[in-house]
Amino acid sequence: MSRVDSAPSSSTAKTTAVSSLPVQKLKNKTLHYQASWKETFPWILEIPEVGVLCRIWKTTTDQELLNVADSRAENAFVSHGFCNWKKALISFKKHENSATHTFSIAQLEHQSASQSIGTQLYTKLCSDRLKAFGVLMNIISSVRYLARQGLALRGHESDVGSA
Ligand SMILES: [Zn+2]
Numbered sequence: 001m002s003r004v005d006s007a008p009s010s011s012t013a014k015t016t017a018v019s020s021l022p023v024q025k026l027k028n029k030t031l032h033y034q035a036s037w038k039e040t041f042p043w044i045l046e047i048p049e050v051g052v053l054c055r056i057w058k059t060t061t062d063q064e065l066l067n068v069a070d071s072r073a074e075n076a077f078v079s080h081g082f083c084n085w086k087k088a089l090i091s092f093k094k095h096e097n098s099a100t101h102t103f104s105i106a107q108l109e110h111q112s113a114s115q116s117i118g119t120q121l122y123t124k125l126c127s128d129r130l131k132a133f134g135v136l137m138n139i140i141s142s143v144r145y146l147a148r149q150g151l152a153l154r155g156h157e158s159d160v161g162s163a
Pocket of ligand 1 (some may be wrong): 043
């Protein structure tokens, strides 16, 4: 009994993009983005060289659910990227409670709900159409059959509708 050696998992350890986020230089120290922040704030979207954006906001705007004008106040998290690590936790919390953020979540929830209803309706519509098409094909073949019969019969009766 021979066994083929399974190759050792060659995948290298996942490298997080954390190091590529900008650092914040203060007078006497340099602050870095903390990967652990993401555990508390799961909406954090790390953008290399830029900073942190709000993933929820990004998703809603990518799907054009949110008007850009609605996001005026939260521009750090929604446009140019947040990288003021000194105030990170306070700002994250503030953003999480902001109207923009909660509105984004509401929009996403609304969208996913309406999407599933839409899919259901579409599936129903398709099956209805298929059924209707099947009925139509039956009618057509019946009409064809009757027409053929009728034509054959009509050869004998030429007095139809004479007034
Ligand atoms: Zn947000």
